Amino acid sequence: GRRNIAVCNCKGLAKLSTADAVEVKENGRSRHKILTLKTMNPQVKAVEYAVRGPIVIKAGEIEKELQQGIKKPFSEVIKANIGDAHAMGQQPITFLRQVVALCTYPELLDSPSFPEDAKRRAERILQSCGGHSLDTGAYSASQGLDCIREDVAMYMKKRDGGVPVDPNNIYLTTGASDGIANILKLLVSGEGNSRTGVMIPIPQYPLYSAAISELGAVQINYYLDEENCWALDVNELRRAVNQAKEYCDPKVVCLINPGNPTGRISTCSQREISVHFSTQCFFFFFLNKVYQDNVYAEGCQFHSFKKVLYEMGPEYFSSVELASFHSTSKGYMGECGYRGGYMEVIHLDPEVKAQLVKLLSVRLCPPVPGQAAMDVVVNPPQPGEESYEQFIKNGGIEIGNTGEKTFVTLSLFNMGRQLRINWAKAKCQSDFPNPVNTRFPNDLLKAHGMPPDMFYCMRLLEQTGICVVPGSGFGQKEGTYHFR
Amino acid sequence: GRRNIAVCNCKGLAKLSTADAVEVKENGRSRHKILTLKTMNPQVKAVEYAVRGPIVIKAGEIEKELQQGIKKPFSEVIKANIGDAHAMGQQPITFLRQVVALCTYPELLDSPSFPEDAKRRAERILQSCGGHSLDTGAYSASQGLDCIREDVAMYMKKRDGGVPVDPNNIYLTTGASDGIANILKLLVSGEGNSRTGVMIPIPQYPLYSAAISELGAVQINYYLDEENCWALDVNELRRAVNQAKEYCDPKVVCLINPGNPTGRISTCSQREISVHFSTQCFFFFFLNKVYQDNVYAEGCQFHSFKKVLYEMGPEYFSSVELASFHSTSKGYMGECGYRGGYMEVIHLDPEVKAQLVKLLSVRLCPPVPGQAAMDVVVNPPQPGEESYEQFIKNGGIEIGNTGEKTFVTLSLFNMGRQLRINWAKAKCQSDFPNPVNTRFPNDLLKAHGMPPDMFYCMRLLEQTGICVVPGSGFGQKEGTYHFR
Numbered sequence: 001g002r003r004n005i006a007v008c009n010c011k012g013l014a015k016l017s018t019a020d021a022v023e024v025k026e027n028g029r030s031r032h033k034i035l036t037l038k039t040m041n042p043q044v045k046a047v048e049y050a051v052r053g054p055i056v057i058k059a060g061e062i063e064k065e066l067q068q069g070i071k072k073p074f075s076e077v078i079k080a081n082i083g084d085a086h087a088m089g090q091q092p093i094t095f096l097r098q099v100v101a102l103c104t105y106p107e108l109l110d111s112p113s114f115p116e117d118a119k120r121r122a123e124r125i126l127q128s129c130g131g132h133s134l135d136t137g138a139y140s141a142s143q144g145l146d147c148i149r150e151d152v153a154m155y156m157k158k159r160d161g162g163v164p165v166d167p168n169n170i171y172l173t174t175g176a177s178d179g180i181a182n183i184l185k186l187l188v189s190g191e192g193n194s195r196t197g198v199m200i201p202i203p204q205y206p207l208y209s210a211a212i213s214e215l216g217a218v219q220i221n222y223y224l225d226e227e228n229c230w231a232l233d234v235n236e237l238r239r240a241v242n243q244a245k246e247y248c249d250p251k252v253v254c255l256i257n258p259g260n261p262t263g264r265i266s267t268c269s270q271r272e273i274s275v276h277f278s279t280q281c282f283f284f285f286f287l288n289k290v291y292q293d294n295v296y297a298e299g300c301q302f303h304s305f306k307k308v309l310y311e312m313g314p315e316y317f318s319s320v321e322l323a324s325f326h327s328t329s330k331g332y333m334g335e336c337g338y339r340g341g342y343m344e345v346i347h348l349d350p351e352v353k354a355q356l357v358k359l360l361s362v363r364l365c366p367p368v369p370g371q372a373a374m375d376v377v378v379n380p381p382q383p384g385e386e387s388y389e390q391f392i393k394n395g396g397i398e399i400g401n402t403g404e405k406t407f408v409t410l411s412l413f414n415m416g417r418q419l420r421i422n423w424a425k426a427k428c429q430s431d432f433p434n435p436v437n438t439r440f441p442n443d444l445l446k447a448h449g450m451p452p453d454m455f456y457c458m459r460l461l462e463q464t465g466i467c468v469v470p471g472s473g474f475g476q477k478e479g480t481y482h483f484r
Numbered sequence: 485g486r487r488n489i490a491v492c493n494c495k496g497l498a499k500l501s502t503a504d505a506v507e508v509k510e511n512g513r514s515r516h517k518i519l520t521l522k523t524m525n526p527q528v529k530a531v532e533y534a535v536r537g538p539i540v541i542k543a544g545e546i547e548k549e550l551q552q553g554i555k556k557p558f559s560e561v562i563k564a565n566i567g568d569a570h571a572m573g574q575q576p577i578t579f580l581r582q583v584v585a586l587c588t589y590p591e592l593l594d595s596p597s598f599p600e601d602a603k604r605r606a607e608r609i610l611q612s613c614g615g616h617s618l619d620t621g622a623y624s625a626s627q628g629l630d631c632i633r634e635d636v637a638m639y640m641k642k643r644d645g646g647v648p649v650d651p652n653n654i655y656l657t658t659g660a661s662d663g664i665a666n667i668l669k670l671l672v673s674g675e676g677n678s679r680t681g682v683m684i685p686i687p688q689y690p691l692y693s694a695a696i697s698e699l700g701a702v703q704i705n706y707y708l709d710e711e712n713c714w715a716l717d718v719n720e721l722r723r724a725v726n727q728a729k730e731y732c733d734p735k736v737v738c739l740i741n742p743g744n745p746t747g748r749i750s751t752c753s754q755r756e757i758s759v760h761f762s763t764q765c766f767f768f769f770f771l772n773k774v775y776q777d778n779v780y781a782e783g784c785q786f787h788s789f790k791k792v793l794y795e796m797g798p799e800y801f802s803s804v805e806l807a808s809f810h811s812t813s814k815g816y817m818g819e820c821g822y823r824g825g826y827m828e829v830i831h832l833d834p835e836v837k838a839q840l841v842k843l844l845s846v847r848l849c850p851p852v853p854g855q856a857a858m859d860v861v862v863n864p865p866q867p868g869e870e871s872y873e874q875f876i877k878n879g880g881i882e883i884g885n886t887g888e889k890t891f892v893t894l895s896l897f898n899m900g901r902q903l904r905i906n907w908a909k910a911k912c913q914s915d916f917p918n919p920v921n922t923r924f925p926n927d928l929l930k931a932h933g934m935p936p937d938m939f940y941c942m943r944l945l946e947q948t949g950i951c952v953v954p955g956s957g958f959g960q961k962e963g964t965y966h967f968r
Contacts, residue, residue: 033805033831033833034671034735034736034766034767034768034805035670035671035735035768035805035832035833035836036833036835036836037833037835037836037839039673040670040671040673040836040839041669041670041671041672041673042673044669044670044839044843045839047842047843047846049842049845049846092621094591097588097589098589100588100589100853101585101588101589101592104581104584104585104588104853105581105582105584105585107578108585111595111597113595129821137576137818137819137820137821137822138820138821139813139820139821140821174658174823174847174851175847175848177846177847177848178847185525185528185698186519186524186525186528187518187519187524187525188525189523189524189525189526207846210846211846214669214843214846251518251519252518282518283518284518284519321517321518321519329623329848334621335621336621336622336623336848336849337613337620337621337622337623337624337849337851337852337853338620338621338851338852338853339658339848339849339850339851339852347517348519349517349519349520349521351520351521352519352520352521352524355521355524355528355529358531358533359528359531359698361533362531362533362661362691362694362695362698363658363659363661363662364659364661364813364820364823365820365821365823366823367658367821367822367823367851367853367854368821368822368823369584369588369821369822369851369853369854370851370853
């Protein structure tokens with residue numbers, strides 16, 4: 001019977017264990033811990049992520065002290081370390097929340113207190129939900145709900161003035177970072193000199209460097225031109241790729257447009273250069289455009305890289321593999337908590353596409369409420385619809401008018417609300433200033449054992465309650481110091 | 485000015501590009517594709533995930549045919565390939581949806597049509613949300629909202645009869661698979677013979693083998709004893725680990741209890757054996773208990789591995805590193821679409837814990853609606869509360885009564901609803917039957933070019949509309965054939 005088996009197994013095991021205990025010691029593994037800094041995955045250890053680093057931990061401590069009534073020269077901490085509009089007090093878009101609430105609790109479809117257009121959106125999404133459910137409680141297809149991918153395709157087509165979009169190339173994701181990590185995962189291969197190299201701008205948003213470290217790819221820095229409003233300089237791209245070829249296989253170029261943390265909007269001329277660079281040097285392009293709806297300065301407008309490619313003709317467009325990423329977390333809606341997002345991946349080898357779908361299916365599906373939120377972002381109330389006025393009052397914007405001013409921008413919040421006025425005035429000003437180059441005498445810094453940017457950010461936090469992140473977290477030329 | 489820079493950069497690039505084009509050809513990389521099956525990440529290529537594999541694709545095709553009015557011997561496809569209770573027609577728990585809807589659209593807190601206890605839960609969650617928001621639209625802490633982690637700790641403590649739980653060891657996740665992947669990520673290291681080995685039961689739920697492939701760890705199979713109701717046999721564990729030491733460093737043991745796909749509930753004696761195995765051989769334990777609320781057979785009850793360890797005394801308990809995983813997707817609530825989950829990680833080296841928090845912070849936070857859903861799962865309506873009756877009517881269960889029958893179980897749905905009666909009668913019956921060992925003459929199988937289990941599942945699908953998955957997707961002894 002089972003009992004006997006248990007007993008004899010126990011005896012059997014006792015012998016085994018002693019033997020193992022010795023072996024284990026010989027391997028020099030700690031008797032008490034399997035998992036230590038020494039034994040853990042070195043690629044994970046190498047990951048850095050400043051936007052939630054030491055400054056942010058300090059900010060949390062100060063917030064707790066304020067709650068405990070400890071007096072400070074300020075009454076609240078302004079967490080400008082990360083683009084989190086709602087945490088900064090932005091009110092949500094009513095229509096978006098109505099649609100997601102209706103999808104969550106469909107009994108509300110009978111409630112007179114919800115507008116008809118919100119109900120129509122919700123009913124359409126529920127119809128698209130899995131199996132018998134007509135309900136957000138079931139897994140969706142791993143690629144995301146069909147009707148939402150169709151809405152995303154329509155949104156992109158409108159944004160790009162008619163450039164075709166195939167819904168089968170749209171994948172809903174758990175925020176943009178999830179999509180970026182999965183595409184990068186496909187691309188990482190090779191050992192030593194043939195290991196996949198990934199070119200990222202410096203300064204960059206650190207999820208790129210983090211994903212590169214985690215996957216053991218090779219990070220290739222190309223430096224943006226601070227003297228020229230953080231412009232992309234192709235000579236620098238050229239230097240970076242040629243140097244990198246000595247120690248890796250450069251395969252991927254990441255473009256962050258609008259720039260994060262720089263706030264730079266690429267001009268057409270610069271993107272044409274990138275196009276040459278891609279079509280003649282064969283790079284897989286990562287296009288981060290999560291701030292495409294945050295273009296606010298007069299005269300600046302977002303032009304998608306894909307659109308420029310397309311307009312340059314098939315000899316450029318047809319051969320370029322590219323993945324572009326968007327998110328519900330930024331833009332006018334700033335819905336960070338829902339972890340919604342999408343990516344478009346074009347000209348992907350069909351066999352690789354099957355591999356991508358398989359990879360996504362292991363995580364089953366993106367959160368369905370986040371998918372619903374994404375749908376409202378790309379399919380907001382239209383003029384003439386019941387909720388349109390309310391939507392515009394909430395700070396929503398019309399699709400196609402992404403060039404118009406909106407004050408819900410990462411830069412504004414990241415600079416702290418009191419700087420808003422300057423920013424609204426600013427045109428091509430940097431979102432990544434360097435006020436700390438000459439502010440502190442070196443001996444004072446040495447005394448605190450911190451680099452100038454970290455010291456500046458710590459002091460700013462302690463004295464004003466404004467939490468910004470040192471430039472070191474985003475990358476900066478040696479000897480220069482910034483904050484975001 | 486910028487225009488001039490653009491021009492000169494363009495010229496500069498032209499030279500570069502030609503040179504590159506040649507180099508690229510020399511590297512033998514396809515002129516048209518950077519990313520191909522040949523160049524892609526081989527670890528991703530190695531991933532297998534049957535529960536969304538060819539059978540499921542076929543099921544989707546048949547569903548479309550039914551929609552088009554094509555006649556079949558059945559009127560609907562029963563997707564029994566994956567535990568998705570809502571897709572199988574289960575109604576959601578009203579209380580859970582009310583709380584999540586209230587968190588999504590707090591204006592509803594003023595609505596008389598929502599019960600007070602649901603409003604109290606929602607207000608508490610909103611209070612715990614980030615920054616100024618009191619709103620699910622802001623990122624939460626990467627580890628999850630404090631108040632929900634506290635509720636999880638109370639739930640686990642109650643389930644384990646008072647075994648202490650520290651909320652700081654609780655991490656909210658994007659479903660269980662996200663937690664499993666992240667902890668495994670920490671553990672993978674070493675090259676060749678010292679590469680991390682992970683012991684998994686065969687049959688297993690394929691997210692384990694998928695995560696192992698993706699991370700390039702070494703999969704070590706230990707076979708469950710089919711003749712003994714898929715019991716865990718320590719002699720088999722012993723064989724597996726000793727054999728594995730020749731080609732890797734076995735560091736991790738995964739226990740799936742209740743078993744998936746076997747439906748087996750471990751008995752105490754078996755878990756004591758596992759305890760010896762852990763404390764004397766130093767393994768990091770992965771405990772998958774997502775079906776802990778699905779124990780329905782008379783006389784069977786779920787006992788947590790941690791509780792058994794604890795009761796055996798500090799010499800066992802204090803040294804064992806273990807991570808246990810739970811999810812909103814299974815259990816009586818079956819909320820798959822919200823991607824909610826949590827893990828408890830105990831006795832983790834403090835330095836490694838900091839690394840884990842950093843790793844989680846790169847993905848920012850789990851979806852907040854899923855966190856709210858998780859809160860209701862661990863903190864459901866209590867006797868005397870307004871929503872309690874409705875909750876029980878919905879099929880909810882009282883915490884602590886996890887031994888009582890509930891018919892919302894993976895096994896029932898995975899076997900197709902018409903088999904429910906047999907299953908409810910069944911006591912220690914397997915959830916992973918092998919009816920196909922001798923059913924088909926070999927020549928017939930050869931004619932179809934499929935292994936017997938795949939052939940059986942395809943035929944079952946085409947003739948009855950029931951979609952089950954071949955045993956090969958979960959692992960099975962050579963020459964045996966099963967389905968789930």
